[in-house]
Amino acid sequence: MISFVIPVYNERESLATLLDELAGMAASENLGPIEVLFIDDGSRDGSWRVIQGLAARDARVRAVRFRRNFGKAAALTAGFGRAKGEIVFTLDADLQDDPAEVPRFLELLNRGEGLDVISGWKRTRHDPWHKVLPSRVFNRMVSRLTGTHLHDHNCGFKCYRAEVLREVFIYGELHRFVPVLAGARGFRVGEIEVNHRSRKFGRSKYGFSRFFKGFLDLMTVRFLTGFGQRPQHVLGVLGLILLAIGGLGMGYLAAYWIVDHWVLNQDHPIGSRPLLTYSTALLVVGTQLVSLGILAELVTSYNLRAEDTFSVAEAIDSETDTRTESTAETTLANDRSSPSSA
Structure with a gap:
């Protein structure tokens, strides 16, 4: 049809x-x-x-x-x-x-x-x-x-x-x-x-x-x-990239402050530098994305069915067929030998 x-x-x-x-x-x-x-x-x-x-x-x-x-x-x-x-x-x-x-x-x-x-x-x-x-x-x-x-x-x-x-x-x-x-x-x-x-x-x-x-x-x-079955691979990777960039920014600021304060004996504050704001935002967003990826993985694993992970085109299962035939023969033999069948 x-x-x-x-x-x-x-x-x-x-x-x-x-x-x-x-x-x-x-x-x-x-x-x-x-x-x-x-x-x-x-x-x-x-x-x-x-x-x-x-x-x-x-x-x-x-x-x-x-x-x-x-x-x-x-x-x-x-x-x-x-x-x-x-x-x-x-x-x-x-x-x-x-x-x-x-x-x-x-x-x-x-x-x-x-x-x-x-x-x-x-x-x-x-x-x-x-x-x-x-x-x-x-x-x-x-x-x-x-x-x-x-x-x-x-x-x-x-x-x-x-x-x-x-x-x-x-x-x-x-x-x-x-x-x-x-x-x-x-x-x-x-x-x-x-x-x-x-x-x-x-x-x-x-x-x-x-x-x-x-x-x-x-x-x-x-x-x-x-x-769809591995959300952490996109959310987590993006989060790690942002964390890495934010970490590099923070590391640069930390090294700058150490050199400026302890080596050069100067006092240039870093609290008002835009890089501090951007790096902090990247660290926060990156942490959120990684956390969101973990939650998405938990939801996916809870709701995902086995048949959703693959698609079968054909199958040959002779073992199952043999077991089925053996079970059928045993059942037929029992029926023939039972008093009710007589």
Whole structure:
């Protein structure tokens, strides 16, 4: 089965058309069983009534309605948790993502390159320049800092193997970083150029402020993927650097005072020197960072589960199979020899 997870926020005009396009594409390409999950993220325009009508006419439609707007990451998480398919697609409900591109995703996924995540790349975008230009800068920054090189991290048109979504947890506004989080777990990530269509209904739900939020989210993701299980390696190292610089400053002032007071018999006070203030501040902040790193390590060790520290692709455990067969044979022999079986 293939699942299509579609977050919805005030998109009532496009929902029926989107479902018809998905159904028509699935029939023409002989995709087999599909399901379409609409996640209504607190719409106020009657989108839920439209979804109810679509579910009544097509049994492949499933839906969830949030009590209020919780954001795209929450909508995707709800959809991922309910998806039954071995392959899961995400796409936006505004018709800018073209369902006709789905077979190309599947072809790349099954080509034998071992990809687990495929992200769409809207090379030609039908958006205003003031959205396109910052987005390109942001995408380059994400690729450079995370090591997951994609042209369009923001594209909502993506394809996943189901096992990816069982290991990757998103919250806040981390939905655009799912490929990055998957790559950090060892899954293979690729991309494919997709057709980006002009918006027919409504308006974009994202303003310029999302780029500031995106930068903060990028810092979070970089910390999670690089130091999520060893926070002391970044906090402690930074703290030690500050302690070293502050210690050097204090050492210089101490040597200066000794030479000035005992060797040269002069009395130049050091209490008013800026270096004393800077060195003291560096020592205090460095101590705080090291202490914070220790606390972060304690919290991490308390909450970390064993399965969070690795990701298993395959396993061969003949020993377990042998024990299982031996146990089964012993049980069968006991059953045959027992009076009740006779």
